[in-house]
Amino acid sequence: MGKNLYDKVFERHTVRELESGQFQVLVGLHLIHEVTSPQAFSMLRQSGLKLLYPERTFATCDHIIPTLDQSRPFADSVAEQMIAELEKNCKEFAITYFSHTDGEQGVVHVVGPEKGLTQPGMVICCGDSHTATHGAFGSIALGIGTSQVRDVLATQTLPMSKLKVRRILVNGRLKPGVFAKDVALYIINKLGVEGGVGYAYEYAGDVFDRFSMDERMTVCNMAIEGGARCGYINPDETTYQFLKGRRYAPRENFWQQAMAYWESVKSDPDAQYADRVTYQAEQIEPMVTWGINPGQSLGVNARLPELTEVPKNQRPLVEEALRYMNFKPGMPIKGQKIDVAFIGSCTNGRYSDFELVANLLQRGQYKVAPGVRALAVPGSQLVHRQLIERGLDRVFSEAGFELRNAGCSMCLAMNPDKLQGRELCASSSNRNFKGRQGSPEGRTLLMSPVMVAASAIAGEVADAREVFDLNT
Amino acid sequence: MSDLKRERISAKAVTVGGSDIDTDRIIPARYLKCVTFEGLGEHAFEDDRSQLKQSGALHPFDIHEFAQAQILFVCKNFGCGSSREHAPQALMRWNKGIRAIVGVSFAEIFFGNCLTLGIPCVTADEQSIKELACANRADPDLEFCVDLKQMKVFFAAREVAISMPESAREALITGRWDPTVELLKSKDHIAASAARLPYFRGWSSAT
Numbered sequence: 001m002g003k004n005l006y007d008k009v010f011e012r013h014t015v016r017e018l019e020s021g022q023f024q025v026l027v028g029l030h031l032i033h034e035v036t037s038p039q040a041f042s043m044l045r046q047s048g049l050k051l052l053y054p055e056r057t058f059a060t061c062d063h064i065i066p067t068l069d070q071s072r073p074f075a076d077s078v079a080e081q082m083i084a085e086l087e088k089n090c091k092e093f094a095i096t097y098f099s100h101t102d103g104e105q106g107v108v109h110v111v112g113p114e115k116g117l118t119q120p121g122m123v124i125c126c127g128d129s130h131t132a133t134h135g136a137f138g139s140i141a142l143g144i145g146t147s148q149v150r151d152v153l154a155t156q157t158l159p160m161s162k163l164k165v166r167r168i169l170v171n172g173r174l175k176p177g178v179f180a181k182d183v184a185l186y187i188i189n190k191l192g193v194e195g196g197v198g199y200a201y202e203y204a205g206d207v208f209d210r211f212s213m214d215e216r217m218t219v220c221n222m223a224i225e226g227g228a229r230c231g232y233i234n235p236d237e238t239t240y241q242f243l244k245g246r247r248y249a250p251r252e253n254f255w256q257q258a259m260a261y262w263e264s265v266k267s268d269p270d271a272q273y274a275d276r277v278t279y280q281a282e283q284i285e286p287m288v289t290w291g292i293n294p295g296q297s298l299g300v301n302a303r304l305p306e307l308t309e310v311p312k313n314q315r316p317l318v319e320e321a322l323r324y325m326n327f328k329p330g331m332p333i334k335g336q337k338i339d340v341a342f343i344g345s346c347t348n349g350r351y352s353d354f355e356l357v358a359n360l361l362q363r364g365q366y367k368v369a370p371g372v373r374a375l376a377v378p379g380s381q382l383v384h385r386q387l388i389e390r391g392l393d394r395v396f397s398e399a400g401f402e403l404r405n406a407g408c409s410m411c412l413a414m415n416p417d418k419l420q421g422r423e424l425c426a427s428s429s430n431r432n433f434k435g436r437q438g439s440p441e442g443r444t445l446l447m448s449p450v451m452v453a454a455s456a457i458a459g460e461v462a463d464a465r466e467v468f469d470l471n472t
Numbered sequence: 473m474s475d476l477k478r479e480r481i482s483a484k485a486v487t488v489g490g491s492d493i494d495t496d497r498i499i500p501a502r503y504l505k506c507v508t509f510e511g512l513g514e515h516a517f518e519d520d521r522s523q524l525k526q527s528g529a530l531h532p533f534d535i536h537e538f539a540q541a542q543i544l545f546v547c548k549n550f551g552c553g554s555s556r557e558h559a560p561q562a563l564m565r566w567n568k569g570i571r572a573i574v575g576v577s578f579a580e581i582f583f584g585n586c587l588t589l590g591i592p593c594v595t596a597d598e599q600s601i602k603e604l605a606c607a608n609r610a611d612p613d614l615e616f617c618v619d620l621k622q623m624k625v626f627f628a629a630r631e632v633a634i635s636m637p638e639s640a641r642e643a644l645i646t647g648r649w650d651p652t653v654e655l656l657k658s659k660d661h662i663a664a665s666a667a668r669l670p671y672f673r674g675w676s677s678a679t
Contacts, residue, residue, distance in 0.1 A: 012668070012669065013665065013669070014665070015658060015661045015662055015665045016658055016661050018639075018651075018654060019642070019648070019654075020639040020640075020642045020643045020648065021638060021639040021642065022639045022643075024654075024655060024658065024661075024662075026662060026665045026666060026669070026672075028669060028671060028672060035504050035505075035556075036555070036556065036557065038507040038508075039507070039508060039509055039557075042507075042508065047652070049652075049656075052659070052662065053666070055674070056672070063504070064505060076505075078505045078506070079505065081507060082505065082506075082507060085507050119671060121671070122671065127555060127557075128554070128555055129553065129554045129555040129581055131555075143554075143555035143581055144555055144581070144584075145555055145556070145557035145560075145581065145584065145585035145588060146557040146558075146561075146585075147557060147585070147588040147589065147650075148584070148585075148588060150652065151588075151651060151652050151655055154652060154655075154656065155652065155655040155656050155659075155662065156662060156666070157655050157662055158651075158655075159651045159654075159655065161637065161639060193492055193549065193552060194492070194548065194549040194552065194577060194579070197549070197577065197579065197580055198580070224581075227549070227552065227579065227580075229580050229581065248674075249675075250671075250675035251675060254675040257670060257675075258670070258671070258675055261670045261671065293492050293494070293552075316490070316491075317490070317491050317492065320490065412496075412501045412554075413501060413502075414501050414502065414504060414505060431494075431496070431553065431554075433494045433496040433497065433553060434494075434496065434497055434519065434520075435496060435497070435500055435519045436496050436501070438501075438502070440500070440519040440522065440523065441523070
């Protein structure tokens with residue numbers, strides 16, 4: 001019987017079986033940022049430990065960085081303290097740090113892939129649950145906590161239990177106006193926010209075969225929102241072409257050797273899976289969340305559930321969501337007036353996300369509706385530079401978007417970019433939790449960047465296919 | 473090592489109802505702006521607590537009778553969302569400190585973070601959780617005993633069955649839940665595994 005990629009990569013990285021029955025697993029690439037690492041370094045110092053392989057850890061600053069004035073010291077003294085701490089730790093422990101003064105900074109899950117650090121067949125860890133993003137290259141990529149960051153720094157390993165693997169096939173062809181984000185939200189809607197607990201998700205089928213790396217990253221990024229610790233896609237020609245020429249990718253003389261390794265970890269055609277599900281791409285609509293978890297979503301033209309349609313045991317959660325969002329059962333989501341539009345984050349903050357939106361904005365000289373605050377925040381300084389080089393920065397500003405500097409920004413609002421009061425935000429980010437975007441009462445509607453742009457223009461939740469005439 | 477062993481945790485309890493309680497609710501992101509975990513305890517469930525207060529109700533963490541609690545009863549998919557260890561760090565620093573959590577199910581990263589801190593997250597079926605919650609709400613002074621040897625929660629003259637993955641249980645009852653020491657024991661194995669991976673030393677220096 002064949003093996004899947006998860007099993008192969010797990011086995012190749014297993015150091016030994018621990019007495020507890022877990023496995024000690026080697027971490028091939030470790031990424032750190034300013035929020036979840038400082039306490040880990042303090043713990044190291046307390047126990048007098050050193051880094052075992054400092055060359056396998058890379059750092060950047062993303063969560064707390066302001067997107068307007070990035071001059072030092074930051075206006076927020078705690079943010080300044082956090083970035084200073086990261087810089088100090090990287091220096092002391094000889095860790096490569098991608099800083100914004102060098103133009104190398106960005107959201108850690110955008111920076112890793114764009115530098116060619118993220119490669120197939122690796123085990124990748126970072127103190128951030130959206131580490132799942134890197135699975136798009138055919139790696140096992142897991143979010144970890146701070147004590148585990150300490151353990152990776154000190155031992156380059158972690159104790160892990162083996163996950164089951166669920167193969168998720170999406171076959172057929174997506175309709176115009178339906179994007180990777182919609183696929184991600186659709187899968188979470190179908191399998192539930194805890195449907196993936198205990199599983200790694202292997203995404204496959206026509207849709208993923210055709211997807212670019214950016215699109216694959218969008219879907220893998222949200223594996224964790226469905227409860228799956230990680231999600232991955234088998235590497236193929238698209239993966240290899242993406243990697244070629246990037247700074248940390250194999251040089252020409254090592255390319256064949258690298259390819260041999262990458263090909264060797266792919267799932268076998270007769271691989272075993274604990275579970276399989278199949279979806280048809282044509283069924284997927286542009287998705288919008290209406291509640292307080294990413295599984296509470298619907299097609300943009302659908303109506304919110306009536307309480308009578310909801311299974312009794314789920315009713316309290318639905319009622320809680322409706323109360324928080326100030327929505328009524330059975331109402332349409334389309335036409336809901338929005339206050340803020342946000343394009344960015346590790347889910348949808350890559351060059352192609354902005355390029356696609358810019359092309360549509362340009363087509364009709366569209367303008368953001370009066371009263372809507374619209375932010376476009378590149379996932380990295382490189383993405384930002386590419387937008388400027390190609391003149392797309394002007395497209396955003398002429399349409400009424402504020403194009404900011406790179407960072408996590410309003411995805412979790414640890415910097416000054418926050419919702420105010422009960423504002424409703426159309427957002428290309430990954431979480432619609434209560435209070436997620438910086439106001440304890442703020443409300444988030446997750447959707448694709450194109451849908452965010454369409455809603456910004458309409459001033460209300462809109463079907464991008466109608467706004468941008470995408471049906472042909 | 474005896475003080476690290478987590479065989480039986482006997483304490484008063486507090487129940488936080490509702491499914492899919494995410495880490496942003498356990499500790500809002502603005503409190504992640506810190507370089508130590510100290511002081512997080514008072515902000516546990518902060519936004520939920522203040523919103524309930526505004527509506528004239530009280531969150532269980534604000535009800536005086538539950539202030540001594542060290543065992544937390546929760547519902548389904550508790551701790552979903554981000555990987556922030558700040559969530560269990562806040563719970564273990566709240567008042568007397570939460571030392572064990574009993575729920576219908578837990579998000580995986582949260583479970584792992586708790587384990588690394590020596591906090592058992594054990595599961596029980598929905599009916600049992602209801603029983604525990606009822607007993608707890610009826611008498612906040614009631615002591616519960618989370619027994620990882622017998623895999624039961626004992627209270628009054630009653631008991632409910634609990635479960636958790638064997639490897640986690642083993643780590644907790646033997647006091648080996650903080651893995652650094654054990655991981656460090658095998659430096660030679662680590663080096664050998666690294667040498668076997670073609671990419672580990674960087675492709676430019678690969679042989």
